[in-house]
Amino acid sequence: MNVKEWSELIGPLFIFIGSVFTFLSAVGLIRLPDVYTRSHAASKSTTLGVLGVLFGAFLFFLITEEYVSIRLLLGIFFVFLTAPIAAHMICRSAYRSNVELAKESVKDDLKPYLKENMVEDQV
Amino acid sequence: MAWSWFHIIILLPFLFAIVVPFLYKVFSPRIHTGWFVLIVPVFLFIYLLRYIPVVSTGETILLTAPWIPSVGINFTAYIDGLSLIFALLISGVGALVVVYSIYYMSKHREALHNFYVYILLFMGAMLGVVFSDNIFVFYVFWELTSISSFLLIAYWYERQRSRYGAQKSMLITIFGGLSMLAGFVMLSMMADTYSIREMISQKEIIDGHTLFLPAMILLLLGAFTKSAQFPFSIWLPDAMEAPTPISAYLHSATMVKAGIYLVARFTPVFGGSAEWFWMISSVGIITMLYGSITAVRQIDLKALLAYSTISQLGLIMTLLGLGSAAIYYGNGEESAFYAVAILAAIFHLINHSTFKGSLFMVVGIIDHETGTRNIRRLGGLLTVMPISFTVALIGSFSMAGLPPFNGFLSKEMFFTGVVNSTSLDIFGMDNIGALFPVIAWVASVFTFIYSMILIFKTFTGKHYPERLEKEAHEAPTGMLIPPVILASLVIILFFFPNILSDYVLQPALMAILPAFVETGGIDIHIEPWHGWTTELYMTIGVVVIGTLLYLTLRKWQGIYRFFSPEGRLNILYDQGIVKMEEFSLGLTRRYMNGSVRSYLVYIFTFMILVVGGSLLLSGGLTFDFTNDAPISFYEYGIVIGIILSGVLVVTAKSRLTAIIALGAVGYLVSILFVIFRAPDLALTQLVVETATVALFLLCFYHLPEFKKRGKGVGFKLSNLLVSLGVGVLVTTLALSADANRLFEPISSFFEKSYELAGAKNIVNAILVDFRGFDTMMEIVVLMIASLGVFTLIKLRLARKDGEE
Amino acid sequence: MFELLMLGSIVMLVLTILACLYRVWKGPSMPDRIQALDTIGITLVAGVAIFSVLNRTHAFLEVILIIGILSFIGTIAFARSLERGVVIERKRVE
Amino acid sequence: METLMAITIGFLFSLGTYLVLTKSLIRIILGTSIIGHGVNLLILTMGGLKTGGPPLLGGEDLSYTDALPQALILTAIVINFAVTALFLVLAYRSYKTLRTDDMEQLRGYEDE
């Protein structure tokens, strides 16, 4: 293996690492007790994983073909930007539609606040 | 080929019919519209008279006017003896009827414009029928007679009986017309011409053709229905709902004779065969017997006349049938012997028009002046209406076959024809030929009886003015003129029959039996006195027995309670219609049950049967896996994923699951597109799938949750079978098509897209350039769909008016 | 080596998708399902990227972004409809 | 691959047909969508699944997959989408107006 071949493996390596992260988040998705905790697994590590994969692909094309893919960069940026928002929205909707917290939860900070201010808004 | 004056003349009634409403509008009620209309038949009659000298020499005239020449349908007028007789009857009787109607139809109360338009339509149609040589033009006019008759019968359309009668006559005669059309089509295929004359010249080809018999039967159906032959006769009595002038005109003198004309016209084509002979003569004789027997029991004068008409038409039909044997013998002594029957037919045709026309008119007068036609309420009119009585007497004695009236002559000739036919040794006549004279005689006895009933029950006996709706008195002179003219013809024809025979009968006979053209016809000399022949004895027998039976009518009338064939037939017809409607409703409701699922099951089942059957039977079922592209494991995975998600859609308990599973199918399909190297497709599929799922979610929000709707195992099983069938069909056909790639696809052309269209993306080049039109229409579809969504949401019309 | 890495990645991704499918199937709540679907979407982004690398083609890079966009919109829409009952509001609400 | 695809397509058709034959309107529409997927895959399969490169010129591919079926499918997808959208909204409207989504109750011969 020469340098070129090794350098070609950088991209795939990133991809693999990303995949591992993604897989780990899947484990979390199955094992964690309630939607709020699962949301952590799903949003954080998946985002990282996907970013890894995309970055790996970007590197791969950069190195092997010297091709700078604007689209991949856009994609990375977009996922980076939107994934947290999506997770945030899901959690909020979960909370608002009264999804129970896991039994193990110790604290619900939002509850007293909501009780005071936004009673009518509970759809 | 050009339009001649003669064509215009034939069409004159139609042309005049257009003017009639205007005339009515302008002059009514000052001048009776009939006076204007009268011009037409009078003119026609005089015009046609000119042709008698020409035709009597045996000459025929053929005038062709183009109608649809490019398909060989031309208005070919053919003037020979036969058509001329009919045309003269039509115009002559027509003129008299119009005169009569002027007095019969009130110009203040009746919608005369309609009446005369119908009459003119009919007259033109009838003339067209008798003069047309082209079968399709013939058919055109033939149907027009049915239609105008329909309109005339329902002239008083407020009356339920009128509408009933009109519908009945229309259904039966148009049924006949259609079968005649089928016969015509077959004839045209056999002879390869649309001209009747040319068909006659190709008799040999037609005779030996396999279609000979079907064509003949179909043609005769037309003739029998039109001429009210048994069992199609039922429409004629109900047609009596028409105003009496119409009954006199259509239902005695002209329209019903169109069937006779048809048979006579086609005798040269079909005549000489056993089938033709038997069908016509047996139907004719049965009709004759049936009509005369049934007529006796009628108490309505017009009904009596209707059945008598049926009977008389049967008589003429019998004669034509028997006479057709002459063709078998070709030209000669023997042939002439049987040809007498044909002669008698034509002669009786004319006579019947005269006496039956006059009788109808008299009955009309009675109806008009007394307000009833019921025999039981009438009686003793002799003193009140002497002229009418005289006319009626002449008419009915002629009908009964008594001298010195023309009916006697033709009746004698009828007997001659029937008796002659017993000596036939062909067509199996030697076995049962003797039946003809017997039946004919019996029918004549009954004819005698009803003639007597007609005259004596009405005019003699005691007069009961209180039973009548009006005070009876003699009709106005104008109303009496036409029947008097006809009655005088009845007498004149008795004394001078040979005027007729030389000028008219002879050429007509030659038209029916063209074999005689070469020999110049047969020797026709009609004489009242033949000596003491069988025929005379038969007539005397008729008179004697008939008188006896008439006098003892009351004693044996009771048997009619057990015998009413006309009732049976009517019930058959009425029930037939009702049952037909019921059956149709039941059937249609059964399969058109409004359930879209049933429709789909029909459609899919049909598809599986037809396409699947064809795939199995046509040997198209082939498999060839050698060219298959290799499969990798993730492709398996995706396919399994698609199938699993699909199953999930079906089995899902909640609609949300189903929708998500559908989305999964869609996304996996787009992944397949990625694998199959279709980036554009994958992109589009992804976006569209998302949009679809979004729409589902937007709409499903309001749709109800899936419910357990138990419909039984049968329901599910049939669904399962049908859907499995569809799936298997699609798969096998796909495999067969895959294994059966006959040609290279044309798509290699598109790989030059960069040179041709400046595009490196072939799919895009196809979309915007090579097949840009598809894309253009596709966005139109999208646009329309969005408009549709918009209007569906925004526009909500309540069910305001009854329109929707 | 290259193939091995790729294969491993694909296997992982497939496992991730299966896990998410389990979550979609099981629930128990709606947000769970949405969460899982969102994850599937993002994983698909990764999958397409791997496929492109594997086939050394740029043809599908558009797909990556499209999936990302769609999955994001979908998630937002779902969340909205859960939260407010309607997806798109008609009137401005302050 | 063609064989596998043919079987898959047959499956999709079966499932779609089964759904279409049920009584719930929403399932019927789901069924038409599934059939739509089946149709698209069928066109692609019938175009031949030869494994050339994507139909984009300029790469180093020597052969390309058949582009024509792809273009056809694109058109078909869009049209299918338009019709499905209309159908869905119609179903929605019908439910709001007629208060039922059961096709058996939409027979409509009794009330006339």
Place this chain on the structure above:
Amino acid sequence: MNNALILLIIIPLITGMVLIIFRKKIVFHRVASAAALLVTSIISLILIYQVKTKGIQSLQLGGWEAPFGISFVVDMFSALLLLTTSLVAFACLGYAFRSIGTEREANYFYPLYLFLITGVYGSFLTGDLFNLFVCFEVMLISSYVLLSLGGTKIQLRESIKYILINVLSSSLFLVGIAYLYAVVGTLNMAHLSARIAEVGQDGVTTTVSLLFIIVFGLKAALFLFYWLPGSYSAPPTAIGAIFAALLTKVGIYALFRTFTLIFYHEPQITHLLLGIMGVATMVLGAFGAIAFSDIKRILTYNVIISVGLIIAGLASYSLIGITGSINYLVHDMIIKALLFLIGGTIISLTGTDKLGEVTGLIRTHPYLGWMFFIAALSVSGIPPLSGFLGKVFITKGTFEAGYYWLGGVGLMTSLMVLYSVMKIFMNAFWGETNLSQEMEKGTTKGVMFPIVLLTMLTVLLGVGAEAMQPYVKIAADDLMNPLHYIHAVLGSNSLQ
């Protein structure tokens, strides 16, 4: 190259799109759509003239040679249908002016109407199988929207069934196209014909052709007509009339095109099946027509019957049968529109579509009554009106092909047709007049013009049938000689 072909599509399309932009100007909508249809009538006349003098015209869209781009072809058959479509559409549009109501007018009735016509024109013109599908869809989706336009209960209910069945049949159409593409590898109809003629029509091709029979049969209401009665009686009169006149005809056209141009090698299978389906259609349709006693339903079943009869001519696959079918097709488009318009007028006058509730209309509406009478005769093929010639020739064609049962059933059903339409006439127009003019729910004001126009057409086409015959002859000749079409599209030397 003849750009006139595409103008037929473009003019109604552009007009419709412009009308969408100016949504509120109803009067403009009316004028513009009438003008558009008039212009297309003129163009179709020109096309007829051109085809007569110069033979089949074709246009390769985008300038791409034939099998690769989309070809537009007009032969005499389609030209005749185009002209008839324009006239009938014009008449129904005229009827809509006074009857459709402002709410519908403001909700894009006219654009949708024009798009429907666009789709019909496209289907008649295109020479490409897939493009035929697309044009079908334009027509169908407009018809979906028109059918549901207004959103009354019955409209919604019938729209669902109609859309569902048509969506499925469209899917099957695509399935058929896919198979055919696999086997023959092309989409251009002329090219398909040439290629199939080259190697013969084998089992698979025949099977695929049967699939096309089912697809087009669904659109044409040939035997698989279950969607038709409901959906034609649901919408307002003007829409129902244009549906009755055009929708099934497009399916019929497609059947004629494919089974004279492409799949004509195995008539003992394909055309026999068509014949059997035709008989079933006629019989079931006739039973349906006499079963009911409400006007709209009687008329809708009459639509079905005529489909069977027209297809009978195709099934005979003889010159004379096809000639008859073409005659009858033109007649049928006119007469069905006419019948629906008059029927709708009766219903709007009386407020009911049940026979027997209102009688004696002829006293108050003599012209309407007599025109219905003429229409009734014409629809039953009574001479000398327009249906006669077609029926005779179809009968003759079937007889010549040895399908006596087919022609016989055709004739018998026309008696049932007559019975069913006369039932309307005798019940609604005859009898005691029980509805005075003051009690009437609607009016005939302003809607008589299209009825008169169509009545005159049916009379003229019957009496003056000669005027049309040379064109019909050309059309039939071209249909029976696929080579004419192929040459016109592919050029004479490209029979590969």
Place this chain on the structure above:
Amino acid sequence: MKRANDLLLKAVIKVAVLIILTFSINLFFSGHHHPGGGFIGGLGVSAALILLFLTYDIETVTENLPFDFKIMGAIGVLIAVGTGMGSFLFNAPFLSQTYGYFHLPVFGETELATALLFDLGVALAVIGSSVTIILSISEDE
């Protein structure tokens, strides 16, 4: 009544919409050589619009984007048909497209094709109709 604020969402959405629009326009223009084109580009734009509708509400968005999307769709179709009709001027068959290479100041050597105009029509039609569909449904009570 107070309502949960969408500050976070609104902030991000603005950027996201920008990205999507950029990407859509890129897709649209590169359609001739890369995957993409008018249809998908149009859908992208409408996705961005829908994102706006999701985040804000119909009233707000239509105030800022005062289009009647039905008219936009109609204009799109008209453009598409119009480019086809342009070929009438050159006596070429309907929908004949052409292309050429031009030297433009900023872009350098650029290919310009009439097909692009056609695609623009497609895109507008797609945007118009898809947004119309979504809005119609959403506006229903």
